[in-house]
């Protein structure tokens with residue numbers, strides 16, 4: 295999940311009696327699964343919550359280029375290098391679709407970018423963890439893209455039209471990424487002793503941060519209740535986390551790798567696995583800026599933006615000169 | 625001398641080394657669209673590397689793969705033009721390097737589509753579609769930055785001054801090139817210069833940039849007699865996993 299702990303109105307879901315006629319009509323459309331489009335009337339809280347959620351998702355795609363880009367220049371074969379390049383290119387493309395979806399809500403990409411760069415807006419906690427060995431690139435595809443898909447597949451049905459359409463395009467590519475990540479893990483798990491060690495090490499480090507991607511339990515959250523009512527959130531965090539664990543456990547078994555959780559066990563009664571919660575105090579530290587890579591990630595994005603200022607200004611000046619020459623010639 | 629092998633290495637090492645350089649930008653470009661475009665160019669170049677080095681390996685007939693050639697040769701066995709291994713510098717230098725290469729690459733591939741060697745013609749056919757797009761983009765960017773602000777103009781002019789002395793190498797033939805031309809595998813390199821100079825002069829004039837007057841040309845990359853110090857550092861990174869864990873399958 296690329297959007298975590300997105301705040302909504304914080305006031306709780308309004309009852310029918312509390313809604314204005316506009317709000318009631320709006321809720322009726324949502325309940326009837328009719329998409330909301332940019333020109334339609336929408337409550338201010340709906341618009342703001344969506345901007346926060348889509349913006350955070352877009353930023354995650356952008357910052358998410360960095361941990362994977364970290365291995366592009368060290369990819370071990372030409373094919374792996376090509377696949378990784380294609381993946382990182384996809385992620386940048388996802389960022390672009392999502393910024394475009396956010397722009398339909400009346401916020402500019404530059405404005406959102408500024409908010410990312412000065413720390414007002416967040417991106418997913420997962421990208422504050424480092425990629426330390428080649429198997430991490432496999433683990434990111436398998437677990438991180440896997441967790442993202444878990445959240446994004448239901449979001450294809452989200453109530454806001456442009457967001458839903460962006461999700462449909464994105465999900466196709468994400469499942470490709472997950473398969474490619476798993477394929478790396480297979481090669482590593484079936485490889486030499488050193489490769490198996492890399493694979494297990496990657497799983498050890500990425501398991502709990504992947505579980506954190508869904509965010510802390512939100513069964514009592516007023517923000518989530520409102521987002522669920524507006525269908526900009528489809529499942530609770532715990533539901534998604536459970537699904538993710540149930541999907542991933544057999545995949546890890548197939549690889550012959552051990553999930554780093556002694557409490558992991560099948561629970562016949564609930565028809566799912568019991569598992570340990572991640573360390574939520576670590577999660578809150580990461581969200582506050584104290585993860586292993588927070589500073590490096592934000593510094594890298596700020597540097598790219600500042601170093602690129604002269605390029606953006608140059609190209610803009612050229613476009614203006616051309617337009618002026620064209621007008622003068624007419 | 626195995627002319628086809630040597631020729632394919634030269635083509636393949638150009639795109640391998642340049643593709644690697646471009647891939648170093650990943651996630652650090654001035655604007656999101658450029659991140660996408662740079663990753664896309666690098667991807668095309670690495671794809672072309674697989675084809676050229678695959679051909680080089682087959683022509684050699686020693687059972688090596690394209691990966692063996694990419695990851696297990698040392699600097700002295702690389703046959704890329706020096707231009708391709710020069711560092712990225714700022715975005716202007718990267719795009720200027722790209723344009724100076726693309727402009728040559730397009731003309732070269734155009735000739736190679738009628739190579740006497742079927743596999744060479746096939747690779748050229750596929751690559752030329754990608755490269756037509758590369759040159760369009762690098763040309764537009766060089767023009768935009770050259771004819772942009774004072775700062776962008778000064779930066780790309782400095783990039784041109786630095787890079788231009790590495791262009792001449794593309795047009796100097798040695799025994800391998802002469803043999804390739806005689807066999808109809810490739811054109812005579814000297815014959816490409818006219819079209820190249822014309823294209824570059826037109827671009828630079830539109831970009832309001834001045835081509836350096838000196839005709840001096842660094843060389844040695846394509847023949848393997850000389851490289852810059854930059855190549856070795858690139859290889860330490862690129863080849864590290866293959867070297868550290870020999871025999872592993874990835």
Ligand SMILES: [Fe+2]
Nearest residue numbers: 355384385388
């Ligand atoms: Fe993505």
Ligand SMILES: [Fe+2]
Nearest residue numbers: 358385439442
């Ligand atoms: Fe992703």
Ligand SMILES: [Fe+2]
Nearest residue numbers: 385439468471
């Ligand atoms: Fe992805």
